Amino acid sequence: MTDQQSHRRPVLELQNVHKAFAGLVAVEDFSLDLHAGEIVALVGDNGAGKSTLVKMISGVHAPTSGTIRLDGEDVSFADASVARSRGIEVVYQDLALADQQPVYMNMFLGREAVRGPLHLLDRKTMIEQTQTLVDELDVRIPSARAIIRDLSGGQRQGVAIARATRWAKKLILLDEPTAALGVAETDKVEKIITTLKERDIAILIISHSLDQVFRLSDRICVLRRGVQIGVRETAATDKNEIVSMITGVS
Amino acid sequence: MKFKNLIATASIMAALMGTTAHAETVGPMGEAATPSTTIQVSDDKVAELKAGGYKAALLWHDQSDFVNAVTLGATDEFKRLGIEVVATTSAGFDAAKQRSDIETALAKKPNIILSLPLDPVTSAAAFKEAKADGVKLVFLSNLPKGYQHPEDYAAIVTDDLFQMGKQAADALAEAIGGKGTVGWIFHDATYYVTNQRDNAFKTTIENDYPDIKIVSEQGISDPARAEEIANAMLLKNPDLSGIYVTWAGPAEGVLAALRANGNKTTKIVTLDLSEPIALDMVGGGSVAAIIADEAYELGRAMAAAGARALVGEETPPFVVAPAITVKTENVADGWMQSLKRAAPDSVLSATK
Amino acid sequence: MEGLRSITRKLDLQHYVVYLGFLAIFAFFAITLSGDGFLTTRNLSNIVLQTAPATIMAIGFVFVLSAGEIDLSFGSITAVSALAGAVVMQDFPMVIGIAAGLGAGLAIGFFNGLLVAYLRLPSFLVTLATLGLFAGLARSMTNLRSIPVINDAFTGFFGSGALFGIPSLILWTLGAVIIGHLIYRETRFGAHVIATGDNPGAARVSGIKVPRIRLAVLMISGGCAGLAGLLYAGRLQAAKYTLGESDLMTVIAAVIVGGTALNGGKGSVVGALVGSLLMGMLNNGLILMGLSVSDQMIVRGLIILIAVAISLRDTGR
Numbered sequence: 001m002t003d004q005q006s007h008r009r010p011v012l013e014l015q016n017v018h019k020a021f022a023g024l025v026a027v028e029d030f031s032l033d034l035h036a037g038e039i040v041a042l043v044g045d046n047g048a049g050k051s052t053l054v055k056m057i058s059g060v061h062a063p064t065s066g067t068i069r070l071d072g073e074d075v076s077f078a079d080a081s082v083a084r085s086r087g088i089e090v091v092y093q094d095l096a097l098a099d100q101q102p103v104y105m106n107m108f109l110g111r112e113a114v115r116g117p118l119h120l121l122d123r124k125t126m127i128e129q130t131q132t133l134v135d136e137l138d139v140r141i142p143s144a145r146a147i148i149r150d151l152s153g154g155q156r157q158g159v160a161i162a163r164a165t166r167w168a169k170k171l172i173l174l175d176e177p178t179a180a181l182g183v184a185e186t187d188k189v190e191k192i193i194t195t196l197k198e199r200d201i202a203i204l205i206i207s208h209s210l211d212q213v214f215r216l217s218d219r220i221c222v223l224r225r226g227v228q229i230g231v232r233e234t235a236a237t238d239k240n241e242i243v244s245m246i247t248g249v250s
Numbered sequence: 251m252k253f254k255n256l257i258a259t260a261s262i263m264a265a266l267m268g269t270t271a272h273a274e275t276v277g278p279m280g281e282a283a284t285p286s287t288t289i290q291v292s293d294d295k296v297a298e299l300k301a302g303g304y305k306a307a308l309l310w311h312d313q314s315d316f317v318n319a320v321t322l323g324a325t326d327e328f329k330r331l332g333i334e335v336v337a338t339t340s341a342g343f344d345a346a347k348q349r350s351d352i353e354t355a356l357a358k359k360p361n362i363i364l365s366l367p368l369d370p371v372t373s374a375a376a377f378k379e380a381k382a383d384g385v386k387l388v389f390l391s392n393l394p395k396g397y398q399h400p401e402d403y404a405a406i407v408t409d410d411l412f413q414m415g416k417q418a419a420d421a422l423a424e425a426i427g428g429k430g431t432v433g434w435i436f437h438d439a440t441y442y443v444t445n446q447r448d449n450a451f452k453t454t455i456e457n458d459y460p461d462i463k464i465v466s467e468q469g470i471s472d473p474a475r476a477e478e479i480a481n482a483m484l485l486k487n488p489d490l491s492g493i494y495v496t497w498a499g500p501a502e503g504v505l506a507a508l509r510a511n512g513n514k515t516t517k518i519v520t521l522d523l524s525e526p527i528a529l530d531m532v533g534g535g536s537v538a539a540i541i542a543d544e545a546y547e548l549g550r551a552m553a554a555a556g557a558r559a560l561v562g563e564e565t566p567p568f569v570v571a572p573a574i575t576v577k578t579e580n581v582a583d584g585w586m587q588s589l590k591r592a593a594p595d596s597v598l599s600a601t602k
Numbered sequence: 603m604e605g606l607r608s609i610t611r612k613l614d615l616q617h618y619v620v621y622l623g624f625l626a627i628f629a630f631f632a633i634t635l636s637g638d639g640f641l642t643t644r645n646l647s648n649i650v651l652q653t654a655p656a657t658i659m660a661i662g663f664v665f666v667l668s669a670g671e672i673d674l675s676f677g678s679i680t681a682v683s684a685l686a687g688a689v690v691m692q693d694f695p696m697v698i699g700i701a702a703g704l705g706a707g708l709a710i711g712f713f714n715g716l717l718v719a720y721l722r723l724p725s726f727l728v729t730l731a732t733l734g735l736f737a738g739l740a741r742s743m744t745n746l747r748s749i750p751v752i753n754d755a756f757t758g759f760f761g762s763g764a765l766f767g768i769p770s771l772i773l774w775t776l777g778a779v780i781i782g783h784l785i786y787r788e789t790r791f792g793a794h795v796i797a798t799g800d801n802p803g804a805a806r807v808s809g810i811k812v813p814r815i816r817l818a819v820l821m822i823s824g825g826c827a828g829l830a831g832l833l834y835a836g837r838l839q840a841a842k843y844t845l846g847e848s849d850l851m852t853v854i855a856a857v858i859v860g861g862t863a864l865n866g867g868k869g870s871v872v873g874a875l876v877g878s879l880l881m882g883m884l885n886n887g888l889i890l891m892g893l894s895v896s897d898q899m900i901v902r903g904l905i906i907l908i909a910v911a912i913s914l915r916d917t918g919r
Contacts, residue, residue, distance in 0.1 A: 081809040096807050098800035100867040109797055110808030112790045120788040313895055336638075340895040344848045345748070346834050350652040354886045357639030357648070368844075371748035375839035395750070440746055 009072055011036050011170045011202040012057070017066035019052055026052040028227045030066070034171065034202040039193070041213040041234075042206045044223035044246055050206045053223070054173050057204070058090045059083030070170065087169025091160045093176045097148050104130040104144045107163050133162050137192050154185025161192055165199065172196065174205040178212065190216060210239050222246055275412040275446065277568030278370075278393045284566035286407065286544075286551035291331060295561050300332030304560060306553070307337040307360040309351050311368050316522070316545050319589040320390065323549025324364055331557050336360055345372035352376055356383060362556035364549075366390040386559040388552045391443055399567040404559035407552045409543040410570040411443060414521055415450025417575045418541045419458070422492045422519040425538035429461035430491025433483045435476070435504065437496040438469025444496050447521055451494050462491075470496065476503025477510075484511055492517040498524035498540070508536050523576065523585060525594045532578045532600045544571045546590035619913045620860050620873050624880050627905070631887035638890045645886065647769060651837070653882035654771040655680070655830035655846070660853045660860070660874040661782040662826030667857060668786070669819040670799035670866030671718060671725035675710070676827035676853070678736035680846025683707045683831030685740055687756075688749040688841035696756045703835070704828045710736060711824020715817035725820070740843040748842040751835050760836025774833060775875070778826070783871040795819055799866025856881050859909045880909070 010033035019027040027049040034040055042050050055061045057068065059077030068075055070086055077083040080090075097106050104126045105112070113129075115122040130144040139158035141151060148156060157177055164172045177193065178186040193216055196203060207213050213220055214234060222229040222245040229245045275283050291299070306328055310317050317340070325335055336358040341348035345368045355363070356379060363385050367373030373394040377387060387403040397403050422432065434452055437444035455462050466483050470476060476495070480503060484490065493516060495501035501520035505527070508516055517538040520527060524540070531537035548571040555565045576584035581601060585593035592598070631640050639645050659676050666673045687703030714732055718725045751757055763770040786792040797805040798815045806812050827846065835841040858864060859880060860873030884905060888898040 080807060084809060090807070092807065094803070096801070096804040098797045098804050098867065100800050100863070101797065105793060105797075109804065110794070110810045112793050114790060118784075119790070120784070121790065121793060310895070336892055337889050338892070338894055339889055339898075342848055344844050345838055345840075345842050346655070346845055347848060349838055350648075350885070351889065353648045353652065354645070354889045357642060357645040357886075357890060359639065369748050369842065371750050372838045372840040372842050374750075375837075 010034055010069075011071060012204075013067075013069040013072075014053075014057070015067045015069070017053075017056060017063045017068065019049075019056060019061065020064050025226050027056070027063075027223075030223075030228045032221055032228075032231065034204060036170075036200045036202050037197050038219070039197060039203040039205060039217045040231075041217035041220045042204060042223065043208075043210070043213060043220060043242065047225070048223040048246075049226040050223055051175070054090065054175055054204070054206065057083070057171075058088055058173060084167065087167075088171045088173070089164035089168035090173040091157075091164045091175065091177055093179060097156060097160060099149045100147060102145045102147055103134070103141055103151075103159055106148060106159060107133070107144075107166060109163070111167070129166070130162075133166055134158070137162050137165065137195060139192060140188075152185065153181050154188050157181060157185075157189050158192055161189065161196075165196060165201070168201055171202045171204065174203065174207075176206055176208065179208065186212070210242060213242075214239065224248055275408070275410050275570050277406060277408075278442075279567075281399075281406075281568035283410070283568055283570040286547055286569050286571040289405075289407075289551045289554045289558070289565070289569055291554050291557050291561075295558070295563065296331055298561055299557055302332075302361075302560070304331075304333045304361040304557075305336045305358060306333050306362040306364065306556065307339075307355040307358065308335060309337075309339050309341070309348065309355060309363055309365040311341050311348065311366040312343055313340045315589065316543075319545035319591075320549035320552070322590055323546035323551075324553040325549075327550045327553035327557075331553070333362065333553075333557065341368060343368060345369065345376070348373065349376040352380055356380060356385075359383075360385060361560055362386045362388065362553075364388045364390070364552045364556060367392040367394050370395040386556045388556045388559075390548070390552065400559070400565065405552075405555040405565045405567060405569050407548055407555060407569040407571065409443070409548065410573050411446035412450040413570075414541045414543060414573040415447040415452075416454045417573050418447070418494060418519045418521060418539070419451045419454035421539035421541065421575050421577070422494060422517060423455070423459050423462060425517045425519070426462070426491040428459065431463050431465040431487065431489070433466040433468065433480075433487065433490050433493040434464050435468050435470055435479065435483075435493060435495045435500065438471045448494075448496055466490070470500050473497075473499040473503065476500035477507045478503075480504040480507035481511070484508070484513065484516070490516045492519065492538070494518075495520040498522045498527050501537075502526050505530055505536060523588055525597060528576075528581060528585075528593065528597045529600060532581055532597055534578075538577070540576045540584075542574045542576050542584060542588040544574060544588055546588065547571045620876050620880065620909070623859070623909050623912070624876050624883070627880065627883060627887070631883065631890075635887060635890050640887060640890055645890075647772070649879065649882045649886050650775060651769055651771045652886070653878045654775045655833045655837075656849050656852050656856065656881070657775050657875055657878040658778045658826050658830045658833065659823075659846070659849060660856045660878050661778055661871055662823035663853055663857045664782070664786065664860075664862050664869045664871050664874045665795055665819045666725075666823045667862050667864060668799045668866055668869040669795045669815055670802060671816055671819060673711075673714065673725065673729045673820060673823040674850065675714060675729040675733040675736060676823055676830075677846040677848070677850050678733050678740060679707050679710045679824050679827035680831040680834065680849070681740035681841075681843050682710065682736050682743070683828035684835040684841035684845045685743050685749060685831075685843065687832050688751050688835050689744065691751060691753050691756060692749070696753050696759070699753070699756060700832060703832045704825060707824040707826070707828020707831065708821055709824070711821035711827075712817070714824065715820035718820060719813035719816035725816075729820075737843070737847065744843070746843060748840050750840045752839070757836050757839050760832050761839065762836070771833060771837065774829075778829070779871060779875045786869065786871050791815075791818070796867055796869070799863075799868075801867070852881050853878070855906045855910065859906070859913055861913055881906075 012034040014032045017030045056063050059080045107130045108126050113122040113125045127144045139162050141155050178189050217234050221231045337355040339351035348368050377394050389406045391408040436448035466487050468479050495504050518536050519539050521541045523542045559565050574584050683703040683706045686706040687699045690702040691699030717723050717728045794810045834845045856877035857874045860877030862869035884902050
């Protein structure tokens with residue numbers, strides 16, 4: 001294994017990943033390493049293949065060819081729940097929250113805590129853990145029992161990210177986490193994302209906002225029409241370079 | 251297997267009816283019929299009833315013009331006897347609802363219950379409590395299975411179903427001059443009331459009118475399909491002299507079919523009063539006659555039978571209310587006699 | 603202390619509406635009908651007995667609605683199950699009759715569920731079709747005849763019997779409500795049902811097997827309808843094709859008044875019980891008031907309308 005030479009083995013390695021739908025190429029030949037505690041931004045115009053990539057990493061689609069390694073081990077996820085059981089969490093653009101349920105039930109959606117021989121729901125534990133987590137991440141919601149529908153967009157996104165944090169062991173994929181939010185709320189969500197770095201989790205973020213990308217990320221990866229144009233250290237590049245990589249116009 | 255037996259029984263009954271010279275309506279257990287007019291409460295008993303502070307409940311199977319007229323007849327008679335009607339219900343043909351209605355009404359401790367048991371099997375358990383409470387039960391048309399007269403119930407009252415079918419046959423025969431071909435549209439379901447009437451029509455034509463032939467027989471279970479059925483019948487037999495239709499609802503469809511075909515010669519008879527059917531009749535259309543029952547009288551007789559049982563007088567097990575043949579000339583009187591209310595204005599003004 | 607808090611938390615506002623409405627109508631009848639036998643033990647127990655089958659159908663309906671589906675066919679299932687049980691019991695012992703009745707309900711629910719969950723046909727249309735299909739089957743099974751049930755053990759167990767002086771139908775109601783409530787509120791399955799109705803996409807990406815949930819709720823509805831059919835058969839000591847046919851509107855009204863959302867994600871089994879008792883009490887009280895049948899229908903309709911309006915307004919939809 002070539003990566004054994006590096007100090008820290010990457011959490012996720014994508015090698016020559018290729019995806020075609022019925023002959024139509026969606027992602028050409030994509031390779032990327034993600035390390036723990038690192039935020040990598042994936043940028044590109046609509047239809048560049050970002051969503052397809054996220055779906056391959058999260059197990060929704062299998063790559064046509066190429067390899068995905070998690071902690072150095074080849075993986076092929078049968079479906080999204082397998083990827084999730086391996087510690088990969090996704091925060092979706094449309095939030096994937098159940099609106100009429102309280103925060104704590106969303107935090108544990110599909111993975112509810114149970115107790116006793118009858119496996120009844122352990123609401124107490126779920127509420128306590130939720131409260132602890134939202135306090136740590138400074139997601140300001142009225143209570144763990146608050147109903148999602150009564151929360152603001154920023155609070156909801158905060159809950160969605162907190163949920164991913166609760167379950168992610170390796171990697172969080174953020175798909176346009178602030179697309180629907182106002183300035184103040186975006187600011188709040190970005191603060192939450194920054195705190196995730198300290199948890200030693202790798203983060204892959206998709207965003208249309210280059211300002212945001214430059215504020216948050218360590219590296220930027222550019223896609224154009226399914227082709228990987230390049231990866232840059234955020235500190236060593238500027239907006240002009242990234243824009244010309246995205247558009248193909250220099 | 252059981253169904254076959256049922257058909258066999260039915261055809262034996264039909265055969266028996268056919269061969270009897272003076273066929274008439276018989277009770278569910280073969281009881282002889284007593285005319286409803288003989289069921290009266292004598293004046294001295296009226297005073298006794300009034301002093302008793304008795305109560306009655308009317309637990310019907312459904313809501314209809316017919317039920318309204320029966321209710322009116324019963325209510326008027328109860329009022330005359332000083333008996334208060336404390337509950338009125340409709341089960342909407344739901345046997346479970348009827349059971350609940352009986353239980354609920356019993357909370358008011360009625361002395362008399364008038365009811366149409368939805369079917370013999372389910373109502374046997376449903377009326378058990380009322381029977382145990384000593385309530386005088388008067389049934390309309392049906393009898394709960396295994397109930398004995400007079401210990402379990404006071405009387406069954408029903409239409410003179412055979413008379414209705416027979417009078418329909420007589421009226422149609424008269425309208426077509428005693429000879430020709432007729433179509434017979436019967437109710438294709440196991441339902442005592444319609445089955446009796448339909449068969450009585452057929453039997454009468456076959457026995458009493460040798461020059462009239464039933465050339466087409468068509469069952470109907472959904473009144474909405476009457477027009478299609480009549481169209482098919484007329485297509486095969488374009489020169490039908492007359493058509494018998496089991497009741498007024500489907501008769502409206504048959505009438506529509508005749509009109510659509512421009513047929514002005516085929517005559518219709520049907521049963522039960524209906525405004526559109528009566529309008530066609532008084533306007534000189536296809537309808538020759540409507541056979542109606544005396545629903546108001548039925549209700550009165552039920553109330554009277556219950557009251558008689560209450561004061562310990564005898565009640566016959568099986569009582570029938572007469573049938574009326576309603577034609578253009580007696581439409582106003584016939585309506586009043588049957589339903590105890592004036593015929594619709596549209597019908598009355600068309601006769602003038 | 604904690605128990606009290608968790609109870610008050612679980613009863614959010616629109617739950618109070620059904621309880622308050624129930625109490626208000628109860629008080630009204632208790633006062634106006636005090637001399638007419640409304641408050642007698644026999645009459646009050648009659649109300650519970652009479653509503654037992656509808657309550658059990660309503661429990662199944664809470665699960666179906668909560669999952670964002672609907673089952674219009676449960677009335678037909680009730681009839682088929684009652685007839686299946688009654689016919690089988692003519693020749694076989696009670697246990698086999700019960701198995702036939704419940705089995706018929708579960709099988710029809712399974713059939714509905716397969717079409718909805720795996721062929722992705724809308725449950726409204728599927729169950730509208732199977733409503734007619736199985737109503738027809740119920741009619742043809744016995745050629746419209748009523749089938750008597752003369753098995754005393756069965757009619758006692760499901761109808762007229764009692765344990766420690768409590769009528770069996772009340773015990774069935776209590777048992778079904780407790781078990782239904784526990785499954786609905788206190789198990790992962792219940793949480794998954796609610797999540798599926800609230801946001802099927804979110805449920806799916808959270809690893810909930812959404813098709814399996816849809817299949818399960820329709821089977822629960824079928825099973826509940828089957829049990830209701832057996833209760834009817836026990837109570838009437840006979841089965842007939844009309845059983846359950848007229849319960850659709852009552853059950854929908856009971857469930858909605860009881861705080862279950864029509865489009866999923868929210869519901870209450872206890873609310874459905876109270877809603878069902880409310881409907882039964884209305885029927886009972888209006889008859890005892892001596893109203894004509896048409897007036898009973900008008901008043902009942904108006905009260906249901908008011909109750910539904912209040913309970914829906916409070917849920918904010």
